[in-house]
Amino acid sequence: MTTLLDPGSPPVVADRQRRPRSVLLYRARHSPTLMIGVSVTLGLVLTAVLAPVVSPYQPDHQDLYNILSGFSSKHLLGTDELGRDLLSRVIYGARIAMAVAVPAVLLAMAAGLIIGLIAGYFGGGTDQVAIVGMDAVQAFPAVILALALLAVLGPSLRNVVIVIAVALAPGYARVVRAMTLAAKQNQYVEAELSLGVSTTRLTAYHLLPNIAPPLFILIAMDMPSAIAIEAGLAFLGLGVPPPSPDWGALLADGFTYVLISPWAILAASLALIVVTVGFTMLGEALRDVLDPKLSGVRGVSRLMPRAR
Amino acid sequence: MTPAQHGDPVTTDQQSGAVTPARQGDVLLRVRDVRTYFRDRQGIIARLSRRHTGQVQAVDGVSFDVVRGETLGLVGESGSGKSTLARTILGLIPATSGSVTLDGREVLTLRRRQWRPVRRRMQMIFQDPHSSLSPRFRVSFLLNEPYVVHHVPQQERSTVDELLEMVGLSDEQADKYPHELSGGQARRVSIARALALHPDLLLADEPTAGLDVSAAASILNLMKDLARRLGLTYVLITHDLNVVGYCADRIAVMYVGQLVELGPAELILGRPKHPYTHALLSCAPVPDPHLNQGHLDNVLGGEIPSPHDPPSGCRFHPRCAYADGLCEEQVPELEELGGGELVACHHWRHIDFDDAAAVLQPQARSGTT
Numbered sequence A: 001m002t003t004l005l006d007p008g009s010p011p012v013v014a015d016r017q018r019r020p021r022s023v024l025l026y027r028a029r030h031s032p033t034l035m036i037g038v039s040v041t042l043g044l045v046l047t048a049v050l051a052p053v054v055s056p057y058q059p060d061h062q063d064l065y066n067i068l069s070g071f072s073s074k075h076l077l078g079t080d081e082l083g084r085d086l087l088s089r090v091i092y093g094a095r096i097a098m099a100v101a102v103p104a105v106l107l108a109m110a111a112g113l114i115i116g117l118i119a120g121y122f123g124g125g126t127d128q129v130a131i132v133g134m135d136a137v138q139a140f141p142a143v144i145l146a147l148a149l150l151a152v153l154g155p156s157l158r159n160v161v162i163v164i165a166v167a168l169a170p171g172y173a174r175v176v177r178a179m180t181l182a183a184k185q186n187q188y189v190e191a192e193l194s195l196g197v198s199t200t201r202l203t204a205y206h207l208l209p210n211i212a213p214p215l216f217i218l219i220a221m222d223m224p225s226a227i228a229i230e231a232g233l234a235f236l237g238l239g240v241p242p243p244s245p246d247w248g249a250l251l252a253d254g255f256t257y258v259l260i261s262p263w264a265i266l267a268a269s270l271a272l273i274v275v276t277v278g279f280t281m282l283g284e285a286l287r288d289v290l291d292p293k294l295s296g297v298r299g300v301s302r303l304m305p306r307a308r
Numbered sequence B: 001m002t003p004a005q006h007g008d009p010v011t012t013d014q015q016s017g018a019v020t021p022a023r024q025g026d027v028l029l030r031v032r033d034v035r036t037y038f039r040d041r042q043g044i045i046a047r048l049s050r051r052h053t054g055q056v057q058a059v060d061g062v063s064f065d066v067v068r069g070e071t072l073g074l075v076g077e078s079g080s081g082k083s084t085l086a087r088t089i090l091g092l093i094p095a096t097s098g099s100v101t102l103d104g105r106e107v108l109t110l111r112r113r114q115w116r117p118v119r120r121r122m123q124m125i126f127q128d129p130h131s132s133l134s135p136r137f138r139v140s141f142l143l144n145e146p147y148v149v150h151h152v153p154q155q156e157r158s159t160v161d162e163l164l165e166m167v168g169l170s171d172e173q174a175d176k177y178p179h180e181l182s183g184g185q186a187r188r189v190s191i192a193r194a195l196a197l198h199p200d201l202l203l204a205d206e207p208t209a210g211l212d213v214s215a216a217a218s219i220l221n222l223m224k225d226l227a228r229r230l231g232l233t234y235v236l237i238t239h240d241l242n243v244v245g246y247c248a249d250r251i252a253v254m255y256v257g258q259l260v261e262l263g264p265a266e267l268i269l270g271r272p273k274h275p276y277t278h279a280l281l282s283c284a285p286v287p288d289p290h291l292n293q294g295h296l297d298n299v300l301g302g303e304i305p306s307p308h309d310p311p312s313g314c315r316f317h318p319r320c321a322y323a324d325g326l327c328e329e330q331v332p333e334l335e336e337l338g339g340g341e342l343v344a345c346h347h348w349r350h351i352d353f354d355d356a357a358a359v360l361q362p363q364a365r366s367g368t369t
Helices: A010-016 A019-029 A034-047 A086-122 A124-138 A142-153 A157-184 A188-193 A200-234 A246-257 A263-290 B009-018 B044-049 B080-090 B110-120 B139-149 B159-165 B171-175 B183-195 B214-231 B242-245 B265-270 B275-282 B296-300 B326-330
Strands: B027-039 B055-066 B072-077 B097-102 B122-125 B200-205 B233-238 B249-254 B258-264 B335-337 B341-342
Touching: A019 A263, A034 A086, A034 A263, A086 A142, A086 A200, A086 A246, A086 A263, A086 B296, A086 B335, A124 A157, A142 A157, A142 A200, A157 A200, A188 A200, A188 B139, A200 B265, A246 A263, A246 B265, A263 B258, B027 B080, B027 B200, B027 B233, B044 B072, B055 B258, B072 B080, B072 B242, B072 B341, B080 B200, B097 B122, B110 B122, B110 B171, B110 B341, B122 B183, B139 B159, B139 B171, B159 B183, B183 B214, B214 B233, B214 B242, B233 B242, B249 B265, B258 B265, B258 B275, B258 B296
Parallel strands: B072 B233, B072 B249, B122 B200, B200 B233
Antiparallel strands: B027 B055, B027 B097, B249 B258, B258 B341, B335 B341
16 A cells, blocks of 8 residues: 555655744744834833832822922932822833733734634624624724723723723724635635534634734734723823823823923833834734735735635 | 435426436435525625526536445536535535435435534545645644544544555654645545545545546545445546546536436446537547547537526537537436436437547537637
8 A cells, every 4th residue: 555655755745844933933033123022012011010029119109398300319200290209100000001901902802703703704694794893893093982982981990991992803803704714715624514523613723723823913013002092091081090000191190290390291101102112013023923925014905805 | 216305396307317226236325306506696786686686506406326335426527516516415515405315314404413423424525635634733633533523432433543554654644734745645634534434425526636647546546445445435526537437337427517417337438328428538538649639628619608597408509519409498308228327318319429420510610610
């Protein structure tokens, strides 16, 4: 029996075996964007986790002798109108940023994954309904939508998370739907079905792995959006309620006293800028490393339905 | 022969002729008047403005039996509905009407969950050797998957090595990913996967597609060998007459969703009755460079008609050299000739293919030369 085998192929196959992973590593190592992105992300996570250790004061500790002070050795970034140390508040602000952005993005991804899989897999009327729903949500700018929803739900950490998740979910649903439609065309899907696999198994083992990579990119890209929306809401007074050292709230307070102490807005703005740019770089670098074909292509229109 | 159980009165006329008496042995798969229509995808405006929505009659009233242990070759041009028929039999595409029984048990009316035990007995090998294997899993996972899916107890499972050996692969292949296999190796893995559950019936859709001649030959030898050892029954779908000539016991010829001829391989290949079968045979490649052969489209003139809007009467009449008014108007029924042979042609009695000129009748040639 073995003599029937094509003897020429094994060496070629062996040669190819190790390639893909090392190519990924090579690209990763030679991408400064990725390095910066990863550093900023790690920095943010560490700051959030180690806030009590690295911050010089408690975020609500008041130094009433130094109100609205500028930079000083005692308060590196100055103090606000209640004498609270701005550096400490910015550091603790990282916790709020993470506490909102991480669950919001994960929630958006989970919702988008379910909606996108169902729409892409079943197609037809289900798909149409899902698309109309996503269009309806995406028709509003994210911040406006979040504002409207928050006005209804009332401001709280949980509601801010929900509202941001609603605004971001359609993006995930679209990508997942498009990827599902594309993956469904593969003959192995039909082969698995004819073997008798359940829909659940087909989805979990044979469709999801093909859908996952672009989702990581989207997550990294959406983190800054979530943080920015959250800061925006807080700036407008609809975010996490006042005593919390929220970056958006810090900005708002800073603006109130900008004529007396212009330094106050600096700290929060800087934090926002660094984090947003860092995450965006991470997202773009991930995209380039995982799928160089996609670089330069905004969105995934390339992968849109090859419908029958 | 029990009549097929379905209530479609339009189709009963075809029944009498189409029921093939099983020559010997018991009937494993019985296909009766299966129709698979696809509705056109149309926008709302198109749907409103047209009186009737278009439909593609991919399979239109096909009936045949497959006897246990035989290999039935299903041949026809691309677009004749062979693959759709196979997918319909497997329940991957819903049938519009008709009946398919496996060992006397109706399968087309099964619900999704009820399909699972049936799938253990009826497996399919898909056309493309590489893309029919899930790309992110190693061969060992793919070969074990049938057992996991069907909850086969450990002691009844074959090991991955056993399965690989059965299809003539070495155990080194177990750790490879599908893209690391050659076409022939991937094909063998598909076969091993299909056979893991010890099915009775194997539907093979173009098992030699995408393989070079020697790999194709070794796959066919393997399939023949496995059929003998495991008592398998095949439905072999192909457009390659050399393949069916090599493997098939009986041959069914399809044209635009319908059977035009069915019979023992030696009769179909040796003395075809239907002009379409004859045309197919006359342009099947033979290893003789001096033989002046035509391409099918040249021999026949024109292209295979769209199943969207099939010709009236005999579907083959626009391309047939022997067609007359009767063929344009009346649908020929499958007529039994004895010896297990069936033909759907009004004029088969009067056609003599030995008269070489008949093949090259001016009527058919004029349009193309």
